[in-house]
Amino acid sequence: MGRLSGHLLPGFFFISFALWWAYNIFFRYYVSRKEAVINGRSRKCLRYKSSLLFPCHTCCNGAPVEAFLIVAATTIGIIGELVTGFRGGQFVNVGNTQHMSMYFFFGLMAFVNILLHYKFSIPPSTDYAVALLAIVNEALLFANHLHGRPPMDVLVHTLLLYPMAASLLCGAIEMAYRCQVLAALGRTYGTILQGTWFCHVGFILYPLPGMRVWDQEDHSQMTVITTLFTVHLAVDLIVLMVIAGIVNLRVRMMDRPSVQRVLKNINVRFMKDSNGSNGDATRAMISESEDEL
Structure with missing residues (x-):
């Protein structure tokens, strides 16, 4: 990721998928x-x-x-890091191996989700477990990715560890309590924060012509960087609130049959993910919902 595109690409993916999650979480809720x-x-x-x-x-x-898109995107990322790592027939960009590792674990998360969808015999919530492992792997790589770099470079990447930790904690709670909407939203918030900050970091470290060039040794400018991170905290929260308002308006206009159909799809999906462990309870829930509606 030692270039602008290397920060914009993962940032774009984090933002895109987080917005998709936010819409669906609010819609279900x-x-x-x-x-x-x-x-x-x-x-x-x-x-x-x-x-x-x-x-x-x-x-x-x-x-x-979504899972197929993540598998495709991470595969492209791995191939891109592998190809750009070679110079003169030798693999010289060793840092690319860390990026490939990050892509691999997120791709594995999506692959496991696909297996669960098609009812392969694997434990329920395995996709959550692999997702948590992917976040741990990402945090480990970033924590050991900054040796010998300028102070500002270290700071902007260290700040990424906070949304990673938030995503990890909320994801673990969500895995244990699938009915907790705040845990799901916390994971989503941590992901979109990673994405927007990833993109901003790219422009800080690799400014386009005409953009401000930051002094990476100036501690007063590093204070400004921290303040900018808090701006991301606020703006990303506002974005989620706007999505919530839009989705709420849409749901208010839905009729009873539409509500019934959506809930049935959600419950069938949950039954697939549970892979039979909660199948009887979920089937009873579907039947009860249909009777009431």
């Missing part, structure tokens, strides 16, 4: 709230269920399109 209101239940008794990735129910017959 508000649909669950509306279903509870329709059936006269307390909003504390929601049928919200979280998932690591989200299939596309409007096309491809609910296929795990």
